[in-house]
Amino acid sequence: MTSSEPLAKQFLGFDLSTQQLKGVVINEKREVLxxxxxxxxxxxxxxxxxxxxxxxxxxxxxxxxxAPVLMWxxxxxxxxxxxxxxxxxxxxxxxxxxxxxxxxTVYWVNGAEETLKSLDEGQFLHNQMATSFASPTAxxxxxxxxxxxxxxxxxxxxxxxxLAIITGSKAYERFSASQIAKVASIRTTVYNKTERISLxxxxxxxxxxxxxxxxxxxxxxxxxxxxxxxxxxxxxxxxATAPGLAExxxxxxxxxxxxxxxxxxxxxxxGFNEECDVVAFTGDNPSSLAGMCLEEGDMAISLGTSDTLxxxxxxxxxxxxxxxxxxxxxxxEYMGLLCYKNGSLVRERIKDxxxxxxxxxxxxxxxxxxxxxxxxxxxxxxxxEEIVHPVQGEFKFDQDGRRIEKFDSHEVEIRALVEGQxxxxxxxLEDLDIPVESFSRIVATGGASQNQMILQVIADVFNAPxxxxxxxxxxxxxxxxxxxxxxxxxxxxxxxxxxxxxxxxGLTLVCSPYSEALxxxxxxxxxxxxxMKSILPSIGDD
Ligand SMILES: O=C(CO)[C@@H](O)[C@H](O)CF
Numbered sequence: 001m002t003s004s005e006p007l008a009k010q011f012l013g014f015d016l017s018t019q020q021l022k023g024v025v026i027n028e029k030r031e032v033l034x035x036x037x038x039x040x041x042x043x044x045x046x047x048x049x050x051x052x053x054x055x056x057x058x059x060x061x062x063x064x065x066x067a068p069v070l071m072w073x074x075x076x077x078x079x080x081x082x083x084x085x086x087x088x089x090x091x092x093x094x095x096x097x098x099x100x101x102x103x104x105t106v107y108w109v110n111g112a113e114e115t116l117k118s119l120d121e122g123q124f125l126h127n128q129m130a131t132s133f134a135s136p137t138a139x140x141x142x143x144x145x146x147x148x149x150x151x152x153x154x155x156x157x158x159x160x161x162x163l164a165i166i167t168g169s170k171a172y173e174r175f176s177a178s179q180i181a182k183v184a185s186i187r188t189t190v191y192n193k194t195e196r197i198s199l200x201x202x203x204x205x206x207x208x209x210x211x212x213x214x215x216x217x218x219x220x221x222x223x224x225x226x227x228x229x230x231x232x233x234x235x236x237x238x239x240a241t242a243p244g245l246a247e248x249x250x251x252x253x254x255x256x257x258x259x260x261x262x263x264x265x266x267x268x269x270x271g272f273n274e275e276c277d278v279v280a281f282t283g284d285n286p287s288s289l290a291g292m293c294l295e296e297g298d299m300a301i302s303l304g305t306s307d308t309l310x311x312x313x314x315x316x317x318x319x320x321x322x323x324x325x326x327x328x329x330x331x332x333e334y335m336g337l338l339c340y341k342n343g344s345l346v347r348e349r350i351k352d353x354x355x356x357x358x359x360x361x362x363x364x365x366x367x368x369x370x371x372x373x374x375x376x377x378x379x380x381x382x383x384x385e386e387i388v389h390p391v392q393g394e395f396k397f398d399q400d401g402r403r404i405e406k407f408d409s410h411e412v413e414i415r416a417l418v419e420g421q422x423x424x425x426x427x428x429l430e431d432l433d434i435p436v437e438s439f440s441r442i443v444a445t446g447g448a449s450q451n452q453m454i455l456q457v458i459a460d461v462f463n464a465p466x467x468x469x470x471x472x473x474x475x476x477x478x479x480x481x482x483x484x485x486x487x488x489x490x491x492x493x494x495x496x497x498x499x500x501x502x503x504x505x506g507l508t509l510v511c512s513p514y515s516e517a518l519x520x521x522x523x524x525x526x527x528x529x530x531x532m533k534s535i536l537p538s539i540g541d542d
Pocket of ligand 1: 174284
């Protein structure tokens with residue numbers, strides 16, 4: 001297509017999540033035209049991942065969790081083919097953007113940018129990039145093997161609260177700074193051979209841009225390196241993390257920045273328009289916020305591999321066990337986030353254990369067959385070491401709060417798991433002075449948001465109506481919305497468009513709280529606190 005012809009207004013969004021790569025094409029009215037996905041474990045079995053990652057267990061050490069970078073590159077080749085088979089015409093795409101799992105780091109080897117700039121349209125991407133990475137794997141957000149580096153980072157600025165005031169978060173093992181520090185310390189050759197370090201989001205953006213893409217403010221907020229007030233890398237934290245880090249990161253940019261036009265490789269190989277804008281990619285949670293268009297008083301809950309709570313913040317707020325990121329839609333405002341590793345994978349394990357069919361329908365019926373409060377039985381399940389509290393294991397309690405080995409029935413165990421997951425989240429919000437009264441509605445997204453019984457427990461525990469997006473993939477939609485918004489050359493405030501209409505595809509009310517449930521769940525929050533204290537006595541110590 002020559003550049004003189006008018007660009008049809010279609011927009012392309014990607015979401016590179018833990019277990020899959022998704023792609024969507026929307027029109028100017030934000031209607032979904034085409035959608036496809038590549039599931040890493042099943043579509044790319046040669047990389048031998050489980051739930052999209054590789055876990056290395058070493059005696060006496062925490063598991064190390066990473067993902068093969070070439071798997072992501074190959075998935076990109078595949079998703080474009082699949083979208084084309086679905087009928088997508090890439091010559092109609094006016095701009096594209098993306099979303100990706102946060103905190104992961106990709107190490108481009110010296111000279112890799114030359115390869116990016118001179119890709120041969122006659123070959124697959126992954127064949128040409130096989131030697132472009134100093135490390136063939138990228139440590140990802142499920143890794144928590146960097147405790148020593150996190151502690152050192154906090155000490156470098158005077159402690160966890162000081163670090164959170166600068167970067168929006170205390171040091172988390174999964175955050176990029178600790179991961180980079182570990183690479184620089186024990187894989188020095190890799191670090192010295194690295195000319196650029198990308199987040200998973202800016203890595204994928206680089207492929208489309210044909211050169212290194214800048215890290216955006218919102219996803220950069222998840223690194224423990226960005227000063228979220230000045231929007232610049234903190235010199236103190238760069239110094240404390242690794243030598244010469246600033247030049248390996250490049251300068252961060254506002255999340256709605258148009259970084260350039262698409263690489264000629266995609267014009268020649270896939271028929272993209274040469275004027276197609278490439279908008280900065282961002283993290284999955286900031287992208288979800290863009291896809292959901294939260295209103296004042298909304299709380300979003302993403303029920304994916306990780307369960308993540310997030311909300312729009314006008315000002316920076318200190319979330320002791322959470323994170324504050326620069327807002328992806330308005331860089332003068334923020335977003336708050338609480339992340340829980342033990343989300344859908346734990347629900348899947350208990351579903352498989354407690355149902356004959358191993359199906360979600362039976363899971364929902366058994367959940368519905370037990371009353372609010374579950375006869376006083378409670379459960380706290382942490383298959384992976386949790387983020388908000390460093391605790392791992394399965395903890396079951398009877399009506400008197402005494403530890404027990406097992407529940408008498410499958411339905412009691414299912415409710416104990418689901419109530420426990422959301423009572424713990426309400427407990428953490430209340431400890432951050434964010435009481436349930438703060439929220440007028442909850443917007444649920446992610447795979448498990450299709451399970452009405454789980455949403456009913458959320459409505460009852462938080463005493464708020466629960467809505468879902470007409471399209472569950474809010475991170476994916478947010479990527480396409482941000483491509484559209486930035487193409488329009490103005491970043492929307494994330495609430496309403498210029499005609500006052502909501503930006504999101506639409507919200508559907510799924511369930512409202514039962515008023516009787518409130519008097520049951522409020523005291524259970526205190527029981528949950530007592531149980532957490534019995535598991536982790538240090539909880540709540542000032
Ligand atoms: O670590 C997280 C947020 O801080 C997770 O939500 C990852 O982004 C999931 F990919």
